[in-house]
Amino acid sequence: MSDVETSGTVAGTSPSPTRRNLLRGVAGAAGLAAVSGGLLTACSSSSDSSDSDKSGGSGSGKSVAGSTVTFGSNYSDPAAKTAFAALTAGATAASQVKVTINTVDHNTFQQNITSYLQGTPDDLFTWFAGYRMQYFAAQGLAQPLDDVWDKIGGNFSDAAKQLSTGLDGKKYLVPLYNYPWVVFYNKSEFAKHNYTVPTTWDDYIALAKKMKTDGLVPIAFGDKDGWPALGTFDILNMRINGYDYHIKLMKHEIPWTDAGVATVFQHWAELMPYLQTGANGRIWQDAAKTLEQKQAGMMFQGTNQVAAQYVTDKADLDDLDFFTFPSINPKWGQDYMDAPTDGFMLSKKAKNPDAAKAILEYIGTGPAEAAYLKTDQWDVGLANGLQVPTYNAIQKKSVTEIGKCKNVAQFMDRDSDPAMANAMISIIQKFIDDPSTGNIATLQKSAEAQAKAIYTS
Incomplete structure (x- = not known):
């Protein structure tokens, strides 16, 4: 998204006793942020054939077809909004779960994220890997996604998994892409x-x-x-x-x-x-x-x-x-x-968590990332074995340059x-x-x- 780094004042945020422990844990995730495992294979011909590529289910196994989930999005720039719409349309086709997108301007979304999650949030919301994910997970404002990761885990590198893991060892984010x-x-x-x-x-x-x-x-x-x-x-x-x-x-x-x-x-x-x-x-x-x-x-x-x-x-x-x-x-x-990593989280107050997890199971696959990247001409996907024939010169070079790094940081407003x-x-x-x-x-x-x-x- 065009300015996902927005920091601003995080409304409702105040120093808490857990912050120092949170920050101790961030270094591990940030140190593993070089997600070159997936990036280095992004243009290869291999593909993951595990069950994690199967979509349409849910973490609990309940039938969710025909239900609706809401998705809070900061993908407000025209190009990014179009790419996100294509992604959610693919998720609906795969899972038969309808998606209602509630788009908010980037700065407004980031500045009000805490009050949003404490109030009446959407089922799913766009967010960031690493510390920023850990912070809200530790505050109890997001639901763990371990059952989703049981199905999609084979699609991602260990570094991507670490960036999606909270300080309690549970997964709280499904990553989509990063960019240099x-x-x-x-x-x-x-x-x-x-x-x-x-x-x-x-x-x-x-x-x-x-x-x-x-x-x-x-x-x-x-x-x-x-x-x-x-x-x-x-x-x-x-x-x-x-x-x-x-x-x-x-x-x-x-x-x-x-x-x-x-x-x-x-x-x-x-x-x-x-x-x-x-x-x-x-x-x-x-x-x-x-x-x-x-x-x-x-x-x-x-x-x-x-x-x-x-x-x-x-x-x-x-x-x-x-x-x-x-x-x-x-x-x-x-x-x-x-090279920040962006993805999606499940709010603690989600009204339809099973259907939301079905959406995330689809998003966490190579085909979903490839479909998204047909429209997105600036980010690079994270799934192992990702085949993206639509990558342009900027994206191909991004894969190469991120892959050369010994470490990548997530950006000051994500690492601190x-x-x-x-x-x-x-x-x-x-x-x-x-x-x-x-x-x-x-x-x-x-x-x-x-x-x-x-x-x-």
Whole structure:
């Protein structure tokens, strides 16, 4: 979906005694987030022949044909909405369960997720793997799906299974896809100016300088929604300090006043002259348009956003290409990236859980993912042996680049406490307005003060 990373204020969320234990468990799931097991076989000719490919049943074995389930969805962008409609239509055909979709704008959905789940939620809802799934499962706002996984388990890698597992060892999510955060560019513009894809930080800065000289905005950038810039922090942190450091920082096992964090902001400050100005007043979709219109040379964001926007805007998707963020610290090279995993959960208050599980049993199959990806031209599926002849160049390259990673993170607002991610949105926007050395030190102290309050509650 176009901006599933939205963090915002999670309405109704307050620090709880379980948070520290939750965060201890996140590292394991995040460390296994490199779901290359399924991705590396995504274009192979093999297929899973287990019973898990059979659909139309339910976890309890009860007849559900003819019944109806409701599905809360944040797939509100036009292209994503169409893909999701195709997926649920396939689920209905396979299970004979009718699906009523209740679509809500991305930001609104994420900002109100807690009050939504505590109120009168739909049977099923779209959500995220890893910590964000674990958090709501631990609050008792979601139902376990072990009986569904008994049937679909053979379709997924161990890493995908781990990302779907709560801290109690039960499964709470059926994953559908993931997507990489990378640097996008138009092939025609690179050819026109004879630009070379950079692999190091120095090369990246040099290319940005050249683009600026050539009259281009070097890097398109929009952060009005707050969450897009979290991805820039993530990649700089993983490139400079490594994956383990990043995860420990997200858990507050490393203080935000640490010198490693200062180094992240210092590199970002070096990049600021080449980022599109006025980012805090611009939505990411408008930033993507400057790339589409070849007014900008590059843009760092997820395929789930940039490639999806090209599709929605009917821009030239064949001209779009990407490269992984350049190396900064040779020790880590280009080993890590954000590659968030999205899927579906069953609400605790579901009115028709058996029929909802029948829908999930279908969604958790290779044929279901393949059907979804006929319409989705930016994400990549997770099922083992997935055959997707419709994959375009962006999707095929995504499979390859995610598969190269030694670890992938899930994104700051998924790997950290929701309150901390929300605090960092404000802090990073203040940094964007003033990236001076003195302000960096002030913002680090603010981040650490808020982290202490959040993680010790």
